[in-house]
Amino acid sequence: MKPSTTSDERMPKLVVFDLDYTLWDMWIDTHVTGPLRREKNTHNEILDKHGEVISFYNHVPQILHRLREAGVKIAVASRTSAPTLKIHEKTGIPYEEMVFYDDEHRNKETEQLGVTFCLVRRQMDHDTFEKGLAEWRRRHPAPPQEDEE
Numbered sequence: 001m002k003p004s005t006t007s008d009e010r011m012p013k014l015v016v017f018d019l020d021y022t023l024w025d026m027w028i029d030t031h032v033t034g035p036l037r038r039e040k041n042t043h044n045e046i047l048d049k050h051g052e053v054i055s056f057y058n059h060v061p062q063i064l065h066r067l068r069e070a071g072v073k074i075a076v077a078s079r080t081s082a083p084t085l086k087i088h089e090k091t092g093i094p095y096e097e098m099v100f101y102d103d104e105h106r107n108k109e110t111e112q113l114g115v116t117f118c119l120v121r122r123q124m125d126h127d128t129f130e131k132g133l134a135e136w137r138r139r140h141p142a143p144p145q146e147d148e149e
């Protein structure tokens, strides 16, 4: 028998992250020059051509790991709703199954599609992650369990 999942554990099928100032502390397209390399066995740290360090915000590796463990697809998008739209076309995952984390409030417009948008106020961290999931669960309640008669 499978243990019944509580509503608290449900996850969307896809989580989309903006990159700059959501997952890391920079504009990747203007501050980084390839090729990128990793020195020794550093975790969460790679270097660009000029030795500039590129790291995710502290909580990000754990958040990504947690999503992978839960079998949730991960996608990245930057700017406008267009990338989100393409993700839907490519994956066939409905917008209602997506949570989108972004530091730019204007991208809340993706909610018109049915995506759950979560504003990242300072940086992506565990609290922000949970906030987005909680909002998605609130909007998309679990269907009643048929075996609870």
Ligand SMILES: [Mg+2]
Residues within 6 Å of the ligand: 018, 019, 020, 021, 022, 102, 103, 104
């Ligand atoms: Mg950004």
